[in-house]
Structures are given as C-alpha cells and as structure tokens.
Amino acid sequence: MSTAYRGGKLTFWFELASTYSYLSAMRIDALADLAGVEVIWRPVPLGPIFGAQGWTTSPFNIYEAKGAYMWRDMERLCSARGLGFRKPDPFPQNSIRAARVALAALETPHGRDFVRALYLAQFTEGQDIAAPATIGTALTTAGLPADLASAADDPVYKEALKTASAESISMGLFGAPSFTVGNELFWGDDRLEDALNWALSA
Amino acid sequence: MSTAYRGGKLTFWFELASTYSYLSAMRIDALADLAGVEVIWRPVPLGPIFGAQGWTTSPFNIYEAKGAYMWRDMERLCSARGLGFRKPDPFPQNSIRAARVALAALETPHGRDFVRALYLAQFTEGQDIAAPATIGTALTTAGLPADLASAADDPVYKEALKTASAESISMGLFGAPSFTVGNELFWGDDRLEDALNWALSA
Numbered sequence: 001m002s003t004a005y006r007g008g009k010l011t012f013w014f015e016l017a018s019t020y021s022y023l024s025a026m027r028i029d030a031l032a033d034l035a036g037v038e039v040i041w042r043p044v045p046l047g048p049i050f051g052a053q054g055w056t057t058s059p060f061n062i063y064e065a066k067g068a069y070m071w072r073d074m075e076r077l078c079s080a081r082g083l084g085f086r087k088p089d090p091f092p093q094n095s096i097r098a099a100r101v102a103l104a105a106l107e108t109p110h111g112r113d114f115v116r117a118l119y120l121a122q123f124t125e126g127q128d129i130a131a132p133a134t135i136g137t138a139l140t141t142a143g144l145p146a147d148l149a150s151a152a153d154d155p156v157y158k159e160a161l162k163t164a165s166a167e168s169i170s171m172g173l174f175g176a177p178s179f180t181v182g183n184e185l186f187w188g189d190d191r192l193e194d195a196l197n198w199a200l201s202a
Numbered sequence: 203m204s205t206a207y208r209g210g211k212l213t214f215w216f217e218l219a220s221t222y223s224y225l226s227a228m229r230i231d232a233l234a235d236l237a238g239v240e241v242i243w244r245p246v247p248l249g250p251i252f253g254a255q256g257w258t259t260s261p262f263n264i265y266e267a268k269g270a271y272m273w274r275d276m277e278r279l280c281s282a283r284g285l286g287f288r289k290p291d292p293f294p295q296n297s298i299r300a301a302r303v304a305l306a307a308l309e310t311p312h313g314r315d316f317v318r319a320l321y322l323a324q325f326t327e328g329q330d331i332a333a334p335a336t337i338g339t340a341l342t343t344a345g346l347p348a349d350l351a352s353a354a355d356d357p358v359y360k361e362a363l364k365t366a367s368a369e370s371i372s373m374g375l376f377g378a379p380s381f382t383v384g385n386e387l388f389w390g391d392d393r394l395e396d397a398l399n400w401a402l403s404a
Contacts (some may be wrong), residue, residue: 174267
C-alpha cells in the first residue's frame, strides 16, 4: 500500500451473512482513508460465537420483535445511504465457504472488492453466497481468478477461519461487525466512527 | 409549555434501570429543543418485555461477553459526554416502584428532573432506586413534594404502568431506550438523532 497512515490501526471483523456488517463494509475504507487509519479486514463466522451463547440461528430469527426491527432499520439506513437492500432468503445464509475464499482473496489487493461484491449480491439481489455461482461471479467482479474458489475446500483456510473464530472470541467479540484497536472493542456499525477516533488517538 | 414546536412529536420510552436509557435521558431534551420536536417521556418496565423473550434478568447478565462490552462502552461514552458513571450493584435494579412515581411526577413540569435525578443517583453514585430514600431525595432534588412517593403503591399508577408495558410491546419494543414517531420505531441511544430527524420530516 502506498497510502501514508497518520497513525493507528484498526481491525474490522465482519461476518459475510451479517446485515450490519454489509453496512460497514460499504463505508469503512472511505472513512478510514479520510482519517488516515489503516484497516485490516478479517472475516469471522458468527456461528461458533452464537453457539457459545446457546443459539442455533441468528438472534434476529430467535427474537421476533428484534428481528422485525432490524429489517426495518436496515431498510431505513440503506435508503439514507443510497444502498440497495433486499432481505435474503434464507437468512442467515451459510457463509463458511465464502469466508474461506475471502481469506484467500484478502491476501491479494482485490480481496475487499470481492467481499463487497458478495455483500451486494446477497443484500441487493438476494443471491445465496453459499452457491458456487455467486462466489464465482464475485471473484470475477473483483478481478480475481475464478480458481480462487478452491480455497473453500482448502485445509489451510479451513484452519485459518477456525483460528480467526477462536481469536475473536478471546477478544470478547459477540457480534458483527466489530472493530478492535489493540484490546479495545467496538461493536456495531454505529461505533465505526468511535473506533476510528480511538485508532487515531491510540 | 410555551415552546413553539416546528413540528413533529416523539415518544421517548425509557427503563429506569437501563444504562443506555440514562444516556438518552441526559441529552434528549436539549437535542429536541434544538430540533423543535416535542418529546413525550414514558417510563416502561423491561421486565415483561424480557420475560416474553424467556429472559429472567437483563441480557447483559445472561450473555457474559455482551455484558462486559456494555460496561466498557458505557464507560467510554459517559467519559466522552462528561457524564459520571458507576456500575450499580445490583444490576439491573428493581425499577417498578420508581417507575410508578415517575408516572405521577411526569404529570407535573418537574417530572423529567425527577427522572434525571434518579439516573444520576443510580449510575453516578451507585444508589438503589428501589430504596424509598433514593426516591425521596430525587423528588426533593426535582422540587417535587416528598409525598408523591405514595404513587408507588397507588393502584392508578400500577395500572398505568401495566398499560404502558402492553402498549410498548404492541408497538414492537424489545429494549430501551426506544423512540417512536407514529408507528416508526427507533431503538437505542444511537438512534436518537435519526428519530428526531424522522419526527421533523414526518
């Protein structure tokens, strides 16, 4: 990267099936560039985190009122930010294979474009990110070779995703998106600005 | 009230034992006055709402990581806003009697001062808002007669609080603070500005 960072480094933990992670993914790089903060993108599956809390699906499915609110909240926020939004079916999607491919993609300069392409396919077109076709198209959109999709079955990335999951839990993560600056944790798209400020002053 | 409202009316639903409700209570009137929006303050007990979700205590107690995060988040936010903060013991406090007194107090022009005094006693001094002494001092601080405390045992306010609870659930509330503008629901201190903007444009 040729960008000169004024200082500060922030880790962006996102779950590919998470609605609010979509919001942050679409704006974090622009805000971080303005602030001069370096951002590290890390996919993290929420399944194990939710499992540790005794949940077998998204809390938005378990708690009906909370779920109804979230869909309306996303509709309002996406509208205000000029982003498309559609509720995917099923929700949440199985994001494990896509997350492994994201790990591989993020080793290249085009990984973030791949992640954003997946979010747009899922949340504006209602596509299933577990489908090889969706992953393949997102790779192409990002200018990445289609055979990167093989990372979904690669033991190296299977292991790397488990490591990310364990690491996120040890840092106190309980949802996504989350942002960490050292040991300082910020949860939710609403805290992105606070996290960037923290990175700047840390 | 002599204030001229440019338009819009917002209902502020708060739980007296709720940390994030404290944050909103301390700033909502100043922001609403600036915006020219009329605010109606309504205490609402979260107990029945949480009970409907199968919880017997605050989710911050049930989900350890979420709870640990909340206390740190409150610490940071209060520090940034120049507010004191201390974790009350026990948490959450039993707010039912205080909420009935708040209903009575809010029929006077000093009700909001009473509510803010209760929040400050609880979250900056660690006092128990279920204690008659805490309620009595908050009444005096707000310039209200001490015998207003009898509302805690008054069937009229017992019934009014149950009605508020049922009404809030029927509107889709699942946590506090919440803000409603007509049927539009906003959840969390983070959405206060959005709710005010909605009230202005509604």
